[in-house]
Amino acid sequence: MTKAIGFLSRYRRHRFAGPFLLFSALFIAGVGFTVAQAATEVKQELTSVDRATLIAEGKEIFARGCSSCHGLNAEGAGAAPSLIGVGAASVDFQVATGRMPMADMSQQAMRKEPVYDERETAALAAYVASLAPGPAAVTNEELAWERDGNTAEGGELFRTNCAMCHNLAGQGGALTQGKYAPTVMGVEPRHIYEAMVTGPQAMPVFANTVLTHEEKLSIIKWIKFVESEPSQGGAALGRVGPVTEGAVAFLLGLGILIGIAVWLTTKAR
Amino acid sequence: MSARERVAGGTANFLDERTGAAKWMKKTLTKVFPDHWSFMLGEIVMYSFVILLLSGTFLTFWFDPSMREVEYEGSYEPLNGVKMSAAYASALHISFDVRGGLLMRQIHHWAALIFMAAMVVHMMRVFFTGAFRKPRELNWIIGVALLTLGIVEGFLGYSLPDDLLSGTGIRIAEAIIQAIPVVGSYLSYFIFGGAFPGELFIQRIYAVHILLIPGIMLALITAHLMLVWYQKHTQYPGPGRTEKNVVGYPLMPVYMAKAGGFFFIVFGVTAFLGAVAQINPIWIFGPYNPGQIGAGSQPDWYMGWLDGLVRAAPPIETHAFGITISWNILIPGLIIPGIIFTLMAFYPFIEQWMTGDKREHHLLDRPRNNPNRTAIGAMSLTFALVALINGGNDLLATHFDLSINQIMWFSRIGLIVLPPIAFVITKRICLSLQRADREKVLHGRETGRLVMLPHGEFIEVHEPLSPEKAYLLSSHEQLPALEIGEADENGVANPQGIKGKVRARMSRASQEQISKPTSQDMLELEDGHH
Numbered sequence: 039m040t041k042a043i044g045f046l047s048r049y050r051r052h053r054f055a056g057p058f059l060l061f062s063a064l065f066i067a068g069v070g071f072t073v074a075q076a077a078t079e080v081k082q083e084l085t086s087v088d089r090a091t092l093i094a095e096g097k098e099i100f101a102r103g104c105s106s107c108h109g110l111n112a113e114g115a116g117a118a119p120s121l122i123g124v125g126a127a128s129v130d131f132q133v134a135t136g137r138m139p140m141a142d143m144s145q146q147a148m149r150k151e152p153v154y155d156e157r158e159t160a161a162l163a164a165y166v167a168s169l170a171p172g173p174a175a176v177t178n179e180e181l182a183w184e185r186d187g188n189t190a191e192g193g194e195l196f197r198t199n200c201a202m203c204h205n206l207a208g209q210g211g212a213l214t215q216g217k218y219a220p221t222v223m224g225v226e227p228r229h230i231y232e233a234m235v236t237g238p239q240a241m242p243v244f245a246n247t248v249l250t251h252e253e254k255l256s257i258i259k260w261i262k263f264v265e266s267e268p269s270q271g272g273a274a275l276g277r278v279g280p281v282t283e284g285a286v287a288f289l290l291g292l293g294i295l296i297g298i299a300v301w302l303t304t305k306a307r
Numbered sequence: 308m309s310a311r312e313r314v315a316g317g318t319a320n321f322l323d324e325r326t327g328a329a330k331w332m333k334k335t336l337t338k339v340f341p342d343h344w345s346f347m348l349g350e351i352v353m354y355s356f357v358i359l360l361l362s363g364t365f366l367t368f369w370f371d372p373s374m375r376e377v378e379y380e381g382s383y384e385p386l387n388g389v390k391m392s393a394a395y396a397s398a399l400h401i402s403f404d405v406r407g408g409l410l411m412r413q414i415h416h417w418a419a420l421i422f423m424a425a426m427v428v429h430m431m432r433v434f435f436t437g438a439f440r441k442p443r444e445l446n447w448i449i450g451v452a453l454l455t456l457g458i459v460e461g462f463l464g465y466s467l468p469d470d471l472l473s474g475t476g477i478r479i480a481e482a483i484i485q486a487i488p489v490v491g492s493y494l495s496y497f498i499f500g501g502a503f504p505g506e507l508f509i510q511r512i513y514a515v516h517i518l519l520i521p522g523i524m525l526a527l528i529t530a531h532l533m534l535v536w537y538q539k540h541t542q543y544p545g546p547g548r549t550e551k552n553v554v555g556y557p558l559m560p561v562y563m564a565k566a567g568g569f570f571f572i573v574f575g576v577t578a579f580l581g582a583v584a585q586i587n588p589i590w591i592f593g594p595y596n597p598g599q600i601g602a603g604s605q606p607d608w609y610m611g612w613l614d615g616l617v618r619a620a621p622p623i624e625t626h627a628f629g630i631t632i633s634w635n636i637l638i639p640g641l642i643i644p645g646i647i648f649t650l651m652a653f654y655p656f657i658e659q660w661m662t663g664d665k666r667e668h669h670l671l672d673r674p675r676n677n678p679n680r681t682a683i684g685a686m687s688l689t690f691a692l693v694a695l696i697n698g699g700n701d702l703l704a705t706h707f708d709l710s711i712n713q714i715m716w717f718s719r720i721g722l723i724v725l726p727p728i729a730f731v732i733t734k735r736i737c738l739s740l741q742r743a744d745r746e747k748v749l750h751g752r753e754t755g756r757l758v759m760l761p762h763g764e765f766i767e768v769h770e771p772l773s774p775e776k777a778y779l780l781s782s783h784e785q786l787p788a789l790e791i792g793e794a795d796e797n798g799v800a801n802p803q804g805i806k807g808k809v810r811a812r813m814s815r816a817s818q819e820q821i822s823k824p825t826s827q828d829m830l831e832l833e834d835g836h837h
Binding site: 145189190192193194197198201202203204205206207209210211212213214215216218219260263264267269270271272273274275277278279280281283284285286287288290291292294295296298299300302303304 | 342343344345347348350351384385386387388389402403409410413416417420421424425428471472565568569572573576577580581582583584585586587588590591592593596598599600601602603604605606607608609611698699700701702704705708709710711712713
C-alpha cells in the first residue's frame, strides 16, 4: 500500500501523468458506454406477450407525447391527421427521424435529433399498427439493398421519380409556400424505404406497383453510392450546381485576380 | 561587337530588310499606356479567352458531338450499362479516363465563368468612368456584342455535355424560341431538325460553339484592341494629364513584362480553381432524358438573371386567331433582354443626346462627378441583381428556410420598385461626395485636432490639401444644362415640341451638380477670416 502511494507520489508530476489520466478516463468512459448500449439493445424477436407489453407501452407514450394533437385514440384533430391505418412504417419514419413530435407548427416537420429512443419508437409503432392494418416497418432481411440493388438502375429510377423534387444530386429542393423536399443524404436506408412506402408530408406514395421492392432497393443503393462517393475534381461546393459556382468564380476567381491587378499596379509607383 | 550582339543584330536586320518592321516596331514598342488596376480587367477577359481556346481545343480531341445512342462502359460504375448519347459518354470519358481530362474540363468551365465575370466588371469600369464617350462609342458597341455573344457561347458550352442539367437548359431555350409569335414553332423545328429533342442539336451546337461564335468573338476582340490602340487608352484625371496626352509607361519593357506575367497569373488562378473546386459534376446528373428533370436546375451565373426574370413572370397566355402567345416567356425571355441590350448598346448616344456633349473625351470621369450616369448604372445593376437573386430563389428558399413564393413576390415587386430607389440614393450619395470634395478643397482636411485659442474658443485644425489633390478634386468640368425653351423670344413654339421638353428635362437631370470650387471661391476665402 505504502509502496503504491510512493509510486503515485513519485510520478504524479511526471510530464506524461496528465495525458495518461486523460486517456484512461476517456477509455473507461468509452468502454462503459459501449457496454451500457449493448445491454439496452432492443431484441428483434418478440413473443405475443412481449408484443402486448410493447403495445401497452406505446399506448402510454402516445397518451403522453402525441395525443394532444393526434387525439387520445389517434383519431386526429384540427391540427394533426388521424393515425388509424398509417401503419408501423409511417410511425417509424416520422418518429425515428425526429420529425415527430414536431418542434413547431411550421410549414413542415423537419428532420432533427429523435426524441424517442429505439425501443420507445418500436412501442409507438406497435401501438399505432395495432389500431388498424397499414404498411409494416421494413425488416433488415427485406432491406438487403447492398445485395439486391443495382446502382445504375437506381440512378435512372432516382432521376425519373425523385430528382424533380429532391434534386439531381439528392440535395433536396424547394416546394411551394416554404415546404421543401429534404436532402436524401445521410438518411438511414430503412427511413428512405419507409418514406417511399408511406409518402410522408408532400411526398407521394410509391407503391410496389409503381416501384417494385427491388427497384426501391436500387434507389437506396444509388443514394448510398452518391453519398459516399469521393468528390471528384475538388471541393463539391454544396453540390447545388451553378449558383455556388458563380459565387466562387466571382468572389474567389475574379477577387484574387483583381487583388493581384491592384498589387501589380501599386508596385509600379 | 560581342557575339550575342552580332547574332541579335543580324536577325533583326534580316527581318527588317524583308518586312520593314523596324519603323513600325519602334513606334509600337514605345507606345505609352496609363497604369491603373481597373485597366487590367479587360486583360483578365482576354487572357481567360486564350485559356478557353487552349483548354477547349484539348477537349475537342476526345469529345464526340453525336447523339447516337450508346451503352456506357467506362470507369464510372454507377452509370455502367446506362443508355446515353455518345456526347455524354465522351464527356464522361474525358472526365474519368483521359489523363488530365477532368482538370481541363474544370479549367475550361471556370475560365468561362471568370471570362464572363471579368467582362461584366470591365464594362462596369468603362461605364462608370465614362470611357465609352466619343470617340469610343464603337468600341462600347463591340463590347456589348461580345457580352451578348459570350452569354450565348457560354450557354451552348453548358449544353454540350448532354447531361440532365444541360439538356434541361436546352429545353428552356426551346421554350423561349417557341414563344416567338407566329414563327416560333417553325423556328424551333428548323433549329432542332424536327420535334425536340431530335438527334441533331448536339452536333449543331458543337459547330456553333467551337467554330462560329469563337471566330466572331476573336474578330471582335481584335477590332476592340485595334481601336484601343488607335484611339489610345483613356486615363484618370490628375496633374499633368490632359485630353491631349497619355501619361504612363511604355509598352516595352514595362507592359510587356506586366501583361505577360499577368497572363500566367490568370492561367494559374484558373488552373488552381480547376484543381481544387469541382464544377459541373455531370456524372452525378446522369444522361439527358426529356422525361426527367431535377429540382434546383440552374443556368450558369451570366444566364441566371434571365432565368430569374422568367421565374418572376406571372402565368399570362393569350389565344387569338388560332395563335397562342405565352407572354410569361415572351416578355422576360425575349422582350426585356432585347430592350436591355439595345439600351445598353446605344447608351453613349443617349447620353450625348441628354447632355448635348458631343466632344471627344480621353480623361475619365470620377463616378461622383457624373451623378446621373452613376445612378443609371446603379439602377441597372440593381435590376440585374434582383433578377439574379430570383434565379436562385429555390436555393435561397431551402438554404435560408424561406418560402419560394415570398421570394418570388419580393422579386416581382423589387424588380419594379428597387431600381428607382437605387437611382435616387446613388445620385444623392454622389452629390454628397461632391459637396465633401468642395469642402475639402475650400477648407482642407479635418484633422480631428482641437485647439483652444487664448480667449477660450475651440477650433478644429483643418489641414490644407496638397495642390495635386486639390487639382484632382476640382479639375473636372461642369457643363450647364441645355437651354431648350418652350418658345423663342418671338413667341414661336419650339418645333421640337414634346421631344424638346423631354430632352430639356433629361439634360437638367444629368447636369445636376454641386458647383465645384472656383478660383473666385478661393480668393474670397483668402480675403475672409478663416
